[in-house]
Amino acid sequence: MQPLLTEDQLLLLATIRSGLAKVCPVTTVRAVWHDPAALRPLWCEFANLGLLGLLVPEDFGGLGMSEVELAVAMEEVGYAAAPGPLLEAAAIAIPSLLGIANAPPEVIEASIGAVIEGTKLVTAGTHPNDPIAWAEEADFCLFRTAAGPRLLARADYTATPQPSVDACRRTATVAVQGWEGDGTAPSQRAALAAAAQLIGLAKRMTEMTVEYANVRQQFGKPIGSFQAVKHHLVDAHAATEMARPLVLRAAWSLSVGASDAAFAVSMAKAAASDAAELAAKKALQVHGAIGYTTECDLHFFLKRTWALARAHGSASWHREQVAAALLDGPAAPAFC
Amino acid sequence: MDLRFTAAEQAFRAEARAWLEANVPTESLGSGDTAEGFARHLVWEKKLFEAGWSVVAWPVKYGGRGASLIEWLIFEEEYYRAGAPSRVTQNGIFLLAPTLFECGTEAQKDSLLKKIASADQLWCQGWSEPNAGSDLAAGRSTARRVEGGWRLSGQKTWATRGAFCDAFFGLFRTDPDSQRHKGLTYFMAPLKGEGVTVRPVDRLDGDQGFAEIFLDDCFVPDDMVIGQVNQGWNVAMSTTSSERGLSLRSPGRFMATAGRLVALHRARLGSGNARTRDEIAQAWINAEAYRWHTYATAARMMKHEAMGAESSINKIFWSEMDLAMHESAINLLGSAAELYEGAPGAEDEGGWMKGFMFALAGPIYAGTNEIQRNIVAERVLGLPKG
Numbered sequence: 001m002q003p004l005l006t007e008d009q010l011l012l013l014a015t016i017r018s019g020l021a022k023v024c025p026v027t028t029v030r031a032v033w034h035d036p037a038a039l040r041p042l043w044c045e046f047a048n049l050g051l052l053g054l055l056v057p058e059d060f061g062g063l064g065m066s067e068v069e070l071a072v073a074m075e076e077v078g079y080a081a082a083p084g085p086l087l088e089a090a091a092i093a094i095p096s097l098l099g100i101a102n103a104p105p106e107v108i109e110a111s112i113g114a115v116i117e118g119t120k121l122v123t124a125g126t127h128p129n130d131p132i133a134w135a136e137e138a139d140f141c142l143f144r145t146a147a148g149p150r151l152l153a154r155a156d157y158t159a160t161p162q163p164s165v166d167a168c169r170r171t172a173t174v175a176v177q178g179w180e181g182d183g184t185a186p187s188q189r190a191a192l193a194a195a196a197q198l199i200g201l202a203k204r205m206t207e208m209t210v211e212y213a214n215v216r217q218q219f220g221k222p223i224g225s226f227q228a229v230k231h232h233l234v235d236a237h238a239a240t241e242m243a244r245p246l247v248l249r250a251a252w253s254l255s256v257g258a259s260d261a262a263f264a265v266s267m268a269k270a271a272a273s274d275a276a277e278l279a280a281k282k283a284l285q286v287h288g289a290i291g292y293t294t295e296c297d298l299h300f301f302l303k304r305t306w307a308l309a310r311a312h313g314s315a316s317w318h319r320e321q322v323a324a325a326l327l328d329g330p331a332a333p334a335f336c
Numbered sequence: 337m338d339l340r341f342t343a344a345e346q347a348f349r350a351e352a353r354a355w356l357e358a359n360v361p362t363e364s365l366g367s368g369d370t371a372e373g374f375a376r377h378l379v380w381e382k383k384l385f386e387a388g389w390s391v392v393a394w395p396v397k398y399g400g401r402g403a404s405l406i407e408w409l410i411f412e413e414e415y416y417r418a419g420a421p422s423r424v425t426q427n428g429i430f431l432l433a434p435t436l437f438e439c440g441t442e443a444q445k446d447s448l449l450k451k452i453a454s455a456d457q458l459w460c461q462g463w464s465e466p467n468a469g470s471d472l473a474a475g476r477s478t479a480r481r482v483e484g485g486w487r488l489s490g491q492k493t494w495a496t497r498g499a500f501c502d503a504f505f506g507l508f509r510t511d512p513d514s515q516r517h518k519g520l521t522y523f524m525a526p527l528k529g530e531g532v533t534v535r536p537v538d539r540l541d542g543d544q545g546f547a548e549i550f551l552d553d554c555f556v557p558d559d560m561v562i563g564q565v566n567q568g569w570n571v572a573m574s575t576t577s578s579e580r581g582l583s584l585r586s587p588g589r590f591m592a593t594a595g596r597l598v599a600l601h602r603a604r605l606g607s608g609n610a611r612t613r614d615e616i617a618q619a620w621i622n623a624e625a626y627r628w629h630t631y632a633t634a635a636r637m638m639k640h641e642a643m644g645a646e647s648s649i650n651k652i653f654w655s656e657m658d659l660a661m662h663e664s665a666i667n668l669l670g671s672a673a674e675l676y677e678g679a680p681g682a683e684d685e686g687g688w689m690k691g692f693m694f695a696l697a698g699p700i701y702a703g704t705n706e707i708q709r710n711i712v713a714e715r716v717l718g719l720p721k722g
Contacts, residue, residue: 001338001339001340001341001342001345001406001631001635002337002338002339002635003337003339003628003631003632003634003635004337004632004635004636005337006337009337068337206717210717210718210719213719214718214719214720221720222719222720224713224719224720225719225720225721225722226722227706227710227722229719230709230710230713230714230717230719230722231706231709231713233713233717233719234652234709234712234713234717235709237649237712237716237717238649238652238653238712241629241646241649242622242625242626242629242649242653243625245625245628245629245631245632246621246624246625246628248337248628249339249624249628252337252338252339253339256340267620267621267624267625270617270618270621271621271625316614319613319614319617319618319621320610320613320614320617322617322620322621323608323613323614323616323617324613326598326616326617326620327598327601327602327606327607327608327613327616328607332595332598332599332602334595335413335417335591335594335595335623335624335627336349336410336413336414336417336591
C-alpha cells in the first residue's frame, strides 16, 4: 500500500502551481471576469502547461497520465481559480475525442491536436440540461449521446447564455437531441475533477485568510491572535485536510477501474464540497467587511466554490448515492 | 500512488482475521471498567500476547512481531471488525511505551516493555491534577530528592483505570524554584504500597476504574525517571503527540462503529428517510476519510517524517466524528435510546447510549479540542499566540 503521491506527481503539482501563478495570477482572473475574450491567450498558456492533454495518450500528443494526475492538476486549477472550461476540456471532452465513432482518424488527430495545443476552445456537457461552462464562446462542445460521444462545432448548436454568479464560468444552456449523459466514467471524472478543484479553492481561501488575519490589527493586535478567529480557520483547514485523501483515493479508484469507483467519487465530491463551503464561509467571516467587496480578491474564490460545490452533483446528492449503496442493497458493503 | 494492499499485507490481514475469528470470546467480557470485567480482560490480554498480537509493531524482543505501521493499521481494522474486547493495556502500550522507546534507557526498555505488552504490569496515566488539566504546566505535585531516589507528594486526577492498575506515570516538580513547564521530571511510580492512595471516582457512564491518586512522600528509585531530571516537559510532549496522533484511536475503531450504525439503521429503519440516510452516509464518509488520511500519515511516519502538531487535527476529527456517529445512533433509536442495562427493551443493553456518553468525553480527554484548535492555529497555520 502506497498512499502517498510519488515524486513525479509532487513535481507535477509544483510545476502546475508555479506555472499558474505566473500565467494566471488573480489579476488575470479579474481580467477574464470582465472580458471573456481575455481567455483565448490564457487558454494557450494552459495548453503549454500540459493541462489540456493530461489524459490523452502520448501518441496523440498528450501526457498519457491518469486520474490521479488529473486530480493533482485540478487542485492547482482550483487554487488559482483559473478561468475557462479546464474541467470540461481536460476531464471530459478531450479524452472523449478518441471515442468518437465513424470519424476518420486524421480528423480525430487534427481535432485533438488543435484542442490540446489550445488553439481551439472546447467544452463538454456532462449532465443533460445543466448549464455548460463557456458553451457560447467555445469552438466545440462534446455531448454523450446514445450513439456515443458527439463533438459539435459551435455553428451546429444553439447556446442560451445563463450568466452565473461566477462570471468566469460563462454558463449557457444548450439543447441537443439525444444528449443523455450517464453515470459512467466521464461524468464521474467530472465530479472528481470538481472535487479536486474544491480542495484547491478551500486551501487558497484559508491561506489568504490566514495571511489577512496575521496582518489586520484591531485592539492593538493581529486579529489572528483571537481564539474565535483561530478556531474558524482551524475548522476550515481541518475539513480540507480530511477531505483531500478521499479525493486522491477516488482518483486512484477511477484510474484502476475499481468496481467501487462511483462510490469513492461520491464520497470525495460530498466531502470536498462541504470543506470548500466551510472554508468559504470562514474566509468571508474572518475578512469581515473588506471581504464583502469585489475589490478584494476573495469573491472570485467564493463564487467559484458556490458554483462547483453544487455542480456535478451537490454534497447531499452524492451523500444520497452513498446512502443508497449502504442501505438499499441486499447487504451492507464492508470496509475490508 | 497505489492503494492496493500488497500480497504480504493481504496475507497479514488474513492471518489476523483467522486468529481473531478463532479466539475472540463469543460472550461479552463485561465492561473492562469494572473490577470483574477488568480481570476477564486481563485473561484476554495474555492470550493476545502469547499469540504475538498484543503489540504487533514492536520489535520481537519486546513481545512484538516487527510489523510495519501499515500492518498495525490493518491489524486494528481486523481487531475492531471482529468485535474483540477493549484493550485495558492501552495506556501502557500507547502512552508509556512510546515514551520509553523515545526517551528510555536500554535497561528501562528491557525491564518494562515486555511486561507492558503481556499485561503483567498494568499502567495508567497520572497526568491531570485538580489545578492542572488543560494547563498541565500548572502542576504542583513535587518530588523531593533523597538517597537513591525521590519522594513524590501531591495529587493526580482523572486516571483512567487507576483503580485497577499497578503503576502510573506522570510529571512532578523536581526543581522547587521552578515555574510552569520548567523543572518538571517524568516519573513512573507504584499505585500500591506505602505513600500512595487510590480513590475511585464515579463516572457518569458507570466506569469504576476512574481514580484520583494521592501521593504522600512515596518513594521511587532513580531508575523510575524517564529522560533527564527537570526535562520532564519535553519527555511528556513526545507522549502527547502519539496520543493525539496515530496510536490512540486507529481508524479501525470508527470503521467498525460506522458498520454497526449502518446495521442498526437497516435493522430498525430499513431505507429510512432523507435525513437519516444523509446522517448515515456522512458517518461512513467520515470513517473513510479518517482511514485514508491515517494510511497516508503512517506512510509519512515510515519515511521518518515527524508528525508534530498535525496530530491535533486527527484528534479533533476522530473525537467529533465518534460523537456524531453515536448521536446518529441514539437518534435512530428514538424513545428506545434511554433504555439501559437491565431493561428488556434496551437495544444491545444500552450499548449505544453508553457509547454516546463515552463519546462525549472524546473532545475532552487527550487534550481538549479547544486546546487542540489553538495548537493547530499557532503551530500549523502560523497564527499569533493569544
